[in-house]
């Protein structure tokens with residue numbers, strides 16, 4: 001074969017890629033291998049962004065290769081004016097030729113992407129390209145970057161499009177098996193960011209494992225919905241931002257969808273630049289966060305609920321935040337080890353201003369939603385303040401609250417098992433109930449800690465005062481994990497912490513207080529599903545040898561009508577409190593794992609208690625029934 005000067009330099013270029021693949025695709029491990037797929041897919045996505053094509057199909061072939069087909073314009077096949085070779089051959093062999101000849105405003109470029117499909121070609125044992133264009137199919141093939149079959153017309157075509165097939169070189173990569181889940185996640189993400197673009201993934205390996213299609217109509221709103229999963233959203237509809245402007249002659253765009261998880265306290269923000277995920281954030285995320293904090297705070301100060309309340313920090317506002325921020329710009333600069341961070345300074349200000357303005361408008365237009373956001377952040381702010389207070393307190397009373405310091409509280413009736421997974425702690429209100437539950441329990445797995453209710457009068461109580469309380473300190477000590485930032489899950493001594501309070505107003509109060517305490521200072525205990533409410537009965541029904549218990553009036557009436565149907569009077573007694581039950585009754589109804597009803601406290605329930613607690617402070621309480629009903633709705637019955 002004879003090479004002209006141009007093709008020799010081309011080959012030298014691809015040889016350079018083969019000598020130092022890491023320079024072009026980051027690495028030669030699984031991550032680098034998948035970059036080959038992203039490279040080809042991104043080229044096809046660029047074609048869609050340019051207004052051509054709405055369907056991309058990725059096939060993981062049984063023979064180890066990958067095929068990416070699109071219905072764009074097709075890579076041009078006519079002779080390249082300077083190179084005197086078909087344009088498609090130039091695109092596949094010339095380094096940095098990129099996917100496009102014309103400089104597109106939003107074409108994927110910079111970072112690891114946009115190095116061109118020539119890099120894919122260089123690092124594959126074989127590459128085949130089929131172009132449908134001008135009513136014909138054209139085909140060309142390469143081996144390790146060298147053309148092995150010249151461009152030929154192979155048939156007639158109706159539409160247009162490009163199909164790239166490649167087999168990664170085992171001499172280059174540590175392993176050449178593609179991971180379907182990784183590719184599926186990426187294609188889903190791409191589809192979410194490009195409403196109307198259909199992405200298919202076909203896995204033909206292992207006897208044809210399946211086909212998935214990703215196609216979304218609502219774009220970022222769908223994306224946020226997906227990030228929320230089955231968590232309840234704070235806003236019925238996410239706040240959508242879509243703005244573009246020209247800055248210093250550069251066309252910039254920002255699209256965002258913003259919501260919050262009603263029960264959540266984590267933060268989920270996914271950001272993108274030119275449809276490429278920026279896993280390490282960067283200037284666009286910084287601008288977004290700054291806008292959120294500044295604008296919501298400004299609104300909260302002037303128009304928000306409870307004016308003059310605590311200043312909300314960015315962290316408070318981002319509790320439960322679920323958002324997608326997608327920006328577009330020409331020639332983005334990436335930073336960091338894996339180039340996952342946007343460095344272009346122009347984006348910080350642009351996103352801050354555009355998202356800021358959009359937020360300001362939204363806050364004005366939809367104050368009801370805005371109040372929801374502010375209220376959630378205010379709860380977070382109070383929790384933060386309480387945690388700080390707790391830490392300060394803990395520092396002063398290291399011996400009492402420090403999980404590492406020796407000794408268990410004197411009032412704790414410990415169980416004998418040392419396996420936390422099977423251990424349960426019953427936190428019991430009142431000394432007399434504490435006495436009977438100590439007698440009733442299964443000593444091997446059940447521990448009892450009595451708390452004196454009077455000491456825990458929550459009315460007008462401040463959380464920091466609650467923490468100074470020796471009863472609460474005993475509780476912290478018994479659980480073993482410490483609190484706030486010092487919480488250490490590995491020291492958890494009981495996998496079930498069961499709150500056992502009277503079924504009356506006072507009991508409801510104490511439970512509210514304890515739930516608030518756990519929600520604010522041991523959120524991981526709640527989140528991990530370790531916190532439970534016992535359900536002691538309100539009535540005992542007896543006739544002859546038959547005894548039954550009822551949790552409420554409804555159950556009592558049902559028992560009278562069914563179980564106790566027929567002649568003879570039923571003796572019904574009402575328990576005024578746990579203290580009235582004898583140990584056997586307590587065991588049968590409330591503690592025996594075989595017969596009791598335990599309600600697992602969800603994060604949503606604890607959060608609700610926290611809100612109730614704030615409302616209840618200093619006010620008269622809602623009655624017991626309402627309280628229990630409200631909470632029972634959020635707790636899942638785990639034993640029944």
Ligand code: 0RA
Nearest residue numbers: 043044047072073074075099100162
């Ligand atoms: C160069 C120029 C044009 C399109 C493409 C490349 C192109 C590349 C790939 C890679 C995968 N799919 C692709 N589709 C198109 C513009 C063609 C024109 O102006 O007609």
